[in-house]
Amino acid sequence: MNRECYECGFVASKNASHCAKCDSPLREFPEDTILVVDIAHNGETVKEALDKLKKEIDKSPASSELLIIHGQGEIANSVLSHLEFLKSTRVIHNFTPENAGAVLIEI
Numbered sequence: 001m002n003r004e005c006y007e008c009g010f011v012a013s014k015n016a017s018h019c020a021k022c023d024s025p026l027r028e029f030p031e032d033t034i035l036v037v038d039i040a041h042n043g044e045t046v047k048e049a050l051d052k053l054k055k056e057i058d059k060s061p062a063s064s065e066l067l068i069i070h071g072q073g074e075i076a077n078s079v080l081s082h083l084e085f086l087k088s089t090r091v092i093h094n095f096t097p098e099n100a101g102a103v104l105i106e107i
Contacts, residue, residue, distance in 0.1 A: 009059045034104070035060070038069040039079070049075045050082055057092065057107065066105045067098065079103065 005012060005019035005026055018025055039052040049070065056066055070079040083103065086092045093106040 009055075034065045034067050036067040036069065040069065040071040040075045044075065046075055046078045050078060053079060053082065057086070057105070060107045062107060064107045066107065067102060068105060069102050071101045076101065 005022060005024055007024040008019060008022040010019050010021040012019055012026055016026055035056070037052070037056050039049045039056075044052065053068060053070075056068070060066055068079065070076045080097070080103065083092065083095045083105065087094060095103050095105045097103050
């Protein structure tokens with residue numbers, strides 16, 4: 001199984017311990033692991049939060065799950081609207097709000 005760098009997205013060989021592109025340590029997650037990503041609590045704008053969301057979805061393998069922390073307010077509204085679009089265009093399988101500030105995405 002190849003390993004993906006969670007910093008830059010580069011795909012490395014299964015035996016590599018560091019990314020050949022950016023030298024970040026590589027991590028391998030069990031298949032049932034849910035990756036948790038906060039896209040809204042470091043001063044992000046709506047555009048930056050949506051860019052982070054897109055990056056996480058793009059690098060997630062099929063049949064995986066992401067828990068996206070989006071907070072409440074303008075970013076949350078934009079994220080949920082965008083997820084509706086992604087679901088309608090079959091980019092993601094489904095999504096379920098976990099609470100007022102987070103959503104579980106099925107890739």
